Amino acid sequence: MNYRFQNLLGAPYRGGNAIITNNTELISPVGNRVSVTDLIKSQTITLPVQSSSNITRIAASPDGVFLLTVDENHRCQFINLRQRVVLHRISFKNAVNAIKFSPDGSHIAVATGKLVQIWRSPGFKKEFFPFELVRTFADCDDKVVSLEWSPDSSYLLAGSKDLTARLFCMKKLKFGVFKTKPFMFLGHRDTVVGVFFGIDKNTNKVSNVYTVTRDCYIFSWGLSGNDGEFDGMDVTEPPSPGTPDRDGDGTVEGVGSGDIKKRKGYEGRGGNLDEEGGYLLNRKWELLRKDSFMQAQAKLTACDYHRGLNMLVVGFSNGVFGLYQMPDFVCFHLLSISREKITTAVFNELGNWLTFGCAKLGQLLVWEWKSESYILKQQGHYFDVNCLAYSPDSLLLATGADDNKVKVWTVSSGFCFITFSEHTNAITALHFMANSHSLLSASLDGTVRAWDLFRYRNFRTFTTPESRQFVSLAADQSGEVICAGTLDSFEIFVWSMKTGRLLDILSGHEGPVHGLMFSPTNAILASSSWDRTVRLWDVFDGKGAVETFSHTHDVLTVVYRPDGKQLASSTLDGQIHFWDPIDGLLMYTIEGRRDISGGRLMTDRRSAANSSSGKFFTTLYYSADGSYILAGGSSKYICMYDVADQVLLRRFQITHNLSLDGVLDFLNSKNMTDAGPLDLIDDDNSDAEEGIDKQTRGKLGYDLPGSMPNRGRPIVRTKSLRIAPTGRSFSAATTEGVLVYSIDDSFIFDPTDLDIDVTPEAVDAALNEDQLSKALILSLRLNEDSLIKKCIFTVNPIDIPAVAASIPYRYLQRLIEAFADLLESCPHLEFILRWCQELCKAHGNSIQQNFRQLLPALKSLQKAITRTHRDLADTCSSNEYMLRYLCSASSGK
Template structure:
């Protein structure tokens, strides 16, 4: 039961900005979560913290300690990135378009609507209101799009949709009693989507600025200091209005002191402000003039700028366009270094890493995430998820690989340890509906609505066999027997089951009898009996090898949606449309018991529902079932936000997993809020797009051209949360769920849980340490196993000398074997002492081989975890040995060549001497 969320696969990127911290760690939003990818180790994980809706903006502090996320509902999370815990929350009143930490990490600049707000950055300590508003700038006439800090955290350059860019000073500056005016950069003909400071590397001062507009133009601005005439107007490009007061909040300086204000003739006594200071060295940017140096066009035709970033150290600019092209430019001469097309859709994110040698690009519509090294023109990371719903998943026999099939006609294979997809098969021409891994791990089967069953070779990455029918059929279920000789697939149109030979590819048989689509198909793990579930309210058992008719038929009162065999083959579970799970004895043909699950899976109402989730009858049934590795519990999921775990023996609900809290998906809320209901329907379904804005015009144009049909996306494109497929790993250590958000991976919580066995007053950590000091490894190991603390168990295992392993392994009682095997599997994954751990495994098998064989069912998850670790290390060693072998061959051949060359040189010298003598 101790499962917790570990990772999210199938969708590496879905929109928002991406950030690289510590030069090699990539952070990208995935729905309402954030994925963390280590580009050096090639591993990706997902933070367990969820936002209330899809994350649209992220920002990382300069020291990579804090992470700030903002979702579509303007709710902000302040996260300790290293501990992966949520520290603080805050909600902004306006739509947030940009957010950025100051270089000294003490302040946070937030572009909220037409305002630029400066907040004091919270810390680790718990506070009642950790976010403190320092200052608000209300100088803009339209939405703010971009922000950039100066190196000293004193100035901001801000780009807006009102065709202007402003340079704001955090402190109010006085010069002869006259307040300084904000610099205003004019001349743009479209909204400013990027604004950046250029810094002199020697003096660390700003001397140039760049602004990028949406209509594909780059403006270069130069700064000239004017220390002689401070009161002079700041040039034609500088605004002449005084800075307006901040609306709604009192002005505060960086130290938090309130300023003196006078309004409507009433004086309010406040503390003396230090926010208004005299011009000093820190105010160098306020003394001088800004002027336009040059204006350059990107020459991309009708394309628009959708993403841009600037690297100060290299003085380079990267720009992404709406046609999928990106450009890399060397400034200030605007020299184009690269201009490449990397996607069919617009680039929504483009960012440099700290060193500037890697570029990160994201395409939200296609789910693409790329990290490209521009000097060598090579990919560091190239991932693309499914951009439609994932329908099916399948584990390999060793639990190391995971295959996914989706509505985008693609089959992807992922490495679970790294979270990366390493191969994509796209030969199917319609949605992939079912997957099955063969026992050899080198073959994967996939079924599709295009009427084909394809076999994929995972060594050569090719489709080596295709199974078809005389007339085209839509396959919705797939399975194969234990030997891998027979393949069976069920259809949704002809209601038949087709049987092929794996070796010859010939169609052997067509099993008829069902009167509705066959959505469930599974072979018995211990025999050649095939079980099929259909919407005709029956489950049929077939003997594929001996007869053509059904051996047994189990009748139900409602449509049967799916079927699953227990791993020992002695029980069959199937779910029906009334929300019940029926358990049958396939040998005697008797109904064992039934679980009523409609109340357990109920939860979540759609926006179109006129009643709450408790009174709704839709979706209260299970569409996917999966037994655990030992058959003790079963997982069930369906058109709900919940996954239910039931105890098979006691028929009770053990736990419910809520797969998401994302309000951007439909079916998450339970209660009907009447204030959101109008005569025209729910407020969320009313199209309130302003046709005057550019996005509205583009939307109408696409509808006229037929790209986006009006009404084709229900709920304004909001997907409905559901679980389409559940699978438990053969090791029993994790399970996956194919949901609307992607493939969720849940694993056993490896953190310490105090669950002692045979605990008495003498079993203490001190007793374990004392036994180790007295050189009693057997006693220390048994005490640590009784204490059941992972760190002590591993410490005692490593403390045993290799010569004493056989004696210690023999002294371990059998009831502690499972816990010891789990510790050995974990050590094998993370410990460098490979031979030492393998020696432990060997001696345990010698000492307790008979007991392990007799109770293999209970030890199966632990043993498969150990097998998985051994297999992975074996593959790594095989690759290393092969590489070393080729290297040695090369070196030997090189040494031989050098020897022959040296001998030839000696002979030539002797010949030369001979001729000299002659």
């Protein structure tokens, strides 16, 4: 039961801005979560923390330790990236369009509405007021959409929708007052979406300012004049809204305009400047040049500037991006990624990699512009994921969605390595063959396709004489027979895998066949239908339905227990029925209506407790040992039940994202108006370039399943559940994407056979006396992972057979799990494999007799051995070709 959230697949990017920290770590928002991708190791993880709604803006500290996230509800989280925990929280009054740490990491600039706020950056220590507001600039006449700090953190550039950019000074004058009015960069015809400082490499000081506008122009500004004055601008300023001025130590300055005039040497204009940071205050800016990106039919939606290389990257609404050398405005590259809008574009620290994101396609790219090659290329499903399938070795996970695509993911890295797009309609079911080398997919387009995972091609297509819509799929253990259930004709079609010929059509159901599964132990096929029956079919003998289990409500899905001795079915009244398929008897029933009951929808007329909608399970799946079952449906919960005792063990809440409908149990009556719920009234007049794109309609123009009209709030639900054959993890296809949960091994003390004499000291004493068997058994009883591995490595290879034979059966599962864990990280491959071989020799009969209890541990061991074998095979193959090349090259000389 000790599962915890591990990763989010199927949706690498959904909107907002992406950033790169430590030159190789790509951080991107995914819904209300944050994904971190290591571009060197090619691995991605999703932070366990969640925001209250979809994240729109993120910013990282210069050292890459802290992360700021801001969501649609203006709530900000201050996260420690290394520990993956939230340190502080704060809420802003208006929407945040830009947020940035200062280069020295001491302050944070926040563009919230028309205001630019400067906050002191919190640290590791616990504080009552961790966020301290230092300064507020209220000079802009419209929303501020872009910010940029100068390299010395003394100045701040802000671009606004009022067609101007402003230069703010963070330093104070000699007598403790700020520079009053900012310098304004005028002449733009559209929103200033990017502002950047250009650096003179000789003096290492700011020499240029670049402003990039939404109508595809870039303005280059240069310094002129050095008259020691403030360009006629008054020093006194109106009171700042919401906060007093504070000095560098955070103390309030009590200096007024009258007091300042009394100071010696001050006359109201001009005056002496601080030596630090005064080089921009007393000089004018002039427009040097104005250049066009020549994208007349598009809008500029994303941009970034690298100071070290003097290079600018821009992305447009037509999917084109450009790379330019500044200040001469020389175009290096002008390429197209897609036809959709580029929503983020950013350099890494060295400037050799470019990151692009397209929110509408869920696309995330990292491109090396010098070699013109991809470092990372990931794209999620365009619509909701409908179905999942684990490979038998648990290394791969396949997903099918409404976008007609089948994607195969590597579970360990979280990356998609192949996409199949031959289907012409939504994917409804997936099934991995026993050899893990081929994958089956069923679709509403009337075909079942078989995919070769070695050659990445469709090698077999199963069709019917008349077009049908398939919604369920199954294959027998031998892989000889393929079956698919239909939505429209209520039939089950049977094909031969070898020839692709249609063998039989099983008729008898009077409703759509949404559940289909072969027994793991024989050739009996179980099918469930909306006609309130579960039927068993003998496919090979052709006798038709050999057994019928009647229910009082529509049957939504059916699943076999891994040993084939039990059958579970879910009905529309929220019950799970457990049947004995051999005797045809109902064993017991679980009432799950209260457990699956989720939140209240915006359009519901009744409260969540009184509503009957969604209180049923649409997907079921047994654990590897059959002791518990997972159930999910149109709810924010996934329920785990103990099969033997019929009790609820645990509920997993898949999301806390308030951007989805059905998360809240109680709605606020203040948000109800005469025209309906306030959240469903489309009063958002902001530009499409801001925030996150909400895809609410399909290709045919109708509302997507799970979406709401107007504002398009998707409904939280779980469409498919699968437990890995190893039993160490499970995946859920939800509205948020594919959530992967794995067993939490952080707890240590879980003894299996403990008494007063079993202690770590006793283990060490047995090792010192060279009693290896006793030490290993004591460590297994204590169940301390470090002690178990210590005892394993103490055994000499010659003594392995004797020690392995002395291990009692009840400790065998824990020992196999230890070996599976060691194979993942230990370099002593031959030593561990020798242990596994001797265990199989000594306990072969016990393993066969108790295969069901040991199945999860054995699957984990098989997974580890398979992965190691693949890595070694690739290395040996590469070395072989390298040696051949070197030998041929040396002989040629």
